[in-house]
Amino acid sequence: MNNSILNISLNRGTARIKAALFLGIIAFVIAFSVSVNSTAIAELLRPAMSPEVLSGMWGRVSCAFVMGIVVSILTYFLLALPEKLQSRLVWGLLAIGALSAFYSFDLSFTFIGNKIPFLISQGAVTTIYVSAISILLAFIFAMLGATAKLSGISILKGIGDFYTSYFRGVPLLVQLFLIYLGLPQLGLVIDPIPAAIAALSLVYGAYMTEIFRSGIQSISMGQWEAADALGLARMRTFQKVILPQAMRLIVPPTGNQFIAMLKDSSLVSVVGVWDIMFIARTQGRADFKILEMLITASIIYWMMSMLLEVLQNRIESHYAKSLKH
Amino acid sequence: MKKIIKKVLLSAALVAVSASSTSYAGKVIDTVIDNKLLVVATNSDYRPNSFLGDKNELEGFDIDVSREVAKRLGVAVKFVTPGWEIMTAGRWMGRWHMAVGSMTPTVKRAEVLDFPAVYYFTPAGFAVHKDAKAKSISDLNGKVIGVVSTSTYHRYLQKNLNIDALGTPPFEYQVTPGDIRLYGDVNEFDDLALGEGVRLDAIMQSLPVIKQAIAKGIPVKTLGAPVFYEPLAIAIDKGDAQFGNKIAGIIETMKADGSLTAFSLKWHGADYVSVK
Numbered sequence: 001m002n003n004s005i006l007n008i009s010l011n012r013g014t015a016r017i018k019a020a021l022f023l024g025i026i027a028f029v030i031a032f033s034v035s036v037n038s039t040a041i042a043e044l045l046r047p048a049m050s051p052e053v054l055s056g057m058w059g060r061v062s063c064a065f066v067m068g069i070v071v072s073i074l075t076y077f078l079l080a081l082p083e084k085l086q087s088r089l090v091w092g093l094l095a096i097g098a099l100s101a102f103y104s105f106d107l108s109f110t111f112i113g114n115k116i117p118f119l120i121s122q123g124a125v126t127t128i129y130v131s132a133i134s135i136l137l138a139f140i141f142a143m144l145g146a147t148a149k150l151s152g153i154s155i156l157k158g159i160g161d162f163y164t165s166y167f168r169g170v171p172l173l174v175q176l177f178l179i180y181l182g183l184p185q186l187g188l189v190i191d192p193i194p195a196a197i198a199a200l201s202l203v204y205g206a207y208m209t210e211i212f213r214s215g216i217q218s219i220s221m222g223q224w225e226a227a228d229a230l231g232l233a234r235m236r237t238f239q240k241v242i243l244p245q246a247m248r249l250i251v252p253p254t255g256n257q258f259i260a261m262l263k264d265s266s267l268v269s270v271v272g273v274w275d276i277m278f279i280a281r282t283q284g285r286a287d288f289k290i291l292e293m294l295i296t297a298s299i300i301y302w303m304m305s306m307l308l309e310v311l312q313n314r315i316e317s318h319y320a321k322s323l324k325h
Numbered sequence: 326m327k328k329i330i331k332k333v334l335l336s337a338a339l340v341a342v343s344a345s346s347t348s349y350a351g352k353v354i355d356t357v358i359d360n361k362l363l364v365v366a367t368n369s370d371y372r373p374n375s376f377l378g379d380k381n382e383l384e385g386f387d388i389d390v391s392r393e394v395a396k397r398l399g400v401a402v403k404f405v406t407p408g409w410e411i412m413t414a415g416r417w418m419g420r421w422h423m424a425v426g427s428m429t430p431t432v433k434r435a436e437v438l439d440f441p442a443v444y445y446f447t448p449a450g451f452a453v454h455k456d457a458k459a460k461s462i463s464d465l466n467g468k469v470i471g472v473v474s475t476s477t478y479h480r481y482l483q484k485n486l487n488i489d490a491l492g493t494p495p496f497e498y499q500v501t502p503g504d505i506r507l508y509g510d511v512n513e514f515d516d517l518a519l520g521e522g523v524r525l526d527a528i529m530q531s532l533p534v535i536k537q538a539i540a541k542g543i544p545v546k547t548l549g550a551p552v553f554y555e556p557l558a559i560a561i562d563k564g565d566a567q568f569g570n571k572i573a574g575i576i577e578t579m580k581a582d583g584s585l586t587a588f589s590l591k592w593h594g595a596d597y598v599s600v601k
Contacts (some may be wrong), residue, residue: 114379118381122381144581158386180411181411181414181416184418184420185416186415189418189419189420191420192407204564210511269409270408271407271408272369272405272406272407274406278369278406279377281370281371282370282376282406283370283377284512285370285512286369286370286371286372286376286377286506286516287372287541288512288515288537288538289541290512290515290544291515
């Protein structure tokens with residue numbers, strides 16, 4: 001039994017040929033429209049085709065045509081592989097494609113090499129610890145917020161509603177400025193990093209409050225009633241019956257929020273926190289090599305997000321145990 | 326009843342008065358001397374004045390000047406890098422004691438900050454792509470010009486530049502741009518490097534920065550002579566005259582004994598301390 005949306009098999013027959021041709025045509029159109037013959041990818045064709053053949057409109061067509069054929073053949077053979085291997089290979093090929101696109105930008109790699117140690121030792125470390133503390137606090141705020149909203153006590157619900165309304169409704173950057181510049185007017189002079197952590201955790205806590213609330217509310221009333229019938233106290237029911245089931249629905253969107261927060265932490269560079277984005281911008285601007293630093297920063301962010309993805313998958317499968325028979 | 330209301334109103338007025346007239350007189354200098362630490366706000370990406378160097382530490386003209394001022398105060402120095410908008414917004418609340426960030430003492434900024442000492446002058450000019458057809462500054466009329474948001478160059482292009490420092494040489498508005506593109510985090514030089522007219526026809530910046538860009542291999546060139554010389558001053562938070570006088574005195578002696586000129590020659594390759 002599977003639950004995929006399409007029940008098409010592309011492993012053999014005409015479906016396999018059609019799929020291969022279809023992807024080949026898409027590759028041709030993309031390669032043609034970005035005039036692939038003038039990029040570094042064309043260098044790969046250099047042994048087979050002379051520079052004259054590769055230039056001009058004709059070069060653009062023929063180069064794109066070669067790309068289309070290559071993609072078609074690749075797809076055709078790919079479709080014969082086991083399914084799991086297929087998706088992994090496609091992921092890998094796309095990653096290589098993205099990286100080679102970066103490569104074709106004509107970047108100074110010695111510059112990147114010189115700057116990467118500091119980008120990691122100062123920038124990535126700051127980003128990680130700011131995000132980690134914010135994630136932890138956001139989780140606590142979300143738990144409190146959801147509990148308040150579902151407590152059945154009107155005053156608590158009012159507080160919870162106000163919290164999610166305000167902190168979801170005002171942009172993160174504005175919150176950050178309000179906390180950093182506004183609090184000192186009330187006599188509380190706050191440093192950049194605590195201000196950043198406060199803004200990130202309050203805003204993401206508000207988003208996650210709603211995720212937690214909807215997850216908890218999606219568990220059917222029957223579960224509460226059954227627990228009531230067994231004489232379980234309400235709080236105990238919540239902890240032992242409702243929350244474990246709700247977690248299955250809460251974890252995927254929460255993982256999403258964590259990944260989003262990791263990247264939104266780059267906003268803190270505006271108040272002078274030396275995170276990845278700050279170092280990348282500063283070093284890039286000072287040496288007029290902003291693209292180099294932005295691409296390096298994007299790869300570091302991407303790798304950190306992938307780690308969070310793995311973590312999310314682990315937690316997801318832990319809470320999905322009840323579904324496996 | 327009336328008495329109570331009167332009392333309440335009176336005390337409210339007292340609170341309001343004492344809150345509005347927060348006097349910092351002598352407060353900053355005392356903190357600096359007591360903690361033996363001068364906290365200086367500066368830029369982190371403004372080569373050659375203050376930037377992260379190869380050793381991943383701040384260096385440049387502004388940094389050397391700050392170190393020298395701290396040395397003459399007999400205290401240690403620490404640098405912070407808040408955003409430019411935050412630095413120029415004033416109300417620092419003691420987060421840092423002075424800003425040495427090549428800041429021009431405009432009338433608008435003087436409303437929220439004090440500028441005790443001008444420490445050098447910078448020529449401002451235009452840069453175009455190296456293959457540009459423009460021959461003189463007047464060719465830039467009606468063109469798209471890129472400039473850092475809220476900078477003095479931005480104000481110049483808007484024909485709204487008021488510098489109220491003593492000794493500011495007079496200048497004229499020589500260009501009427503067709504469109505002004507504002508830059509903050511993105512480097513305007515990157516957009517100009519794409520070619521003339523692709524995104525920008527020209528940029529306005531300080532001459533030292535344009536020179537740095539050319540030295541770093543960006544395909545741009547300067548156009549015409551500098552259009553104005555702007556004084557650049559050390560900024561402190563409003564209202565501490567004692568601290569301001571101290572800074573002014575130190576800068577005066579640094580001018581007299583030639584140490585400021587030495588820093589300028591080291592970082593700018595020219596003497597920008599005295600206006601020519």
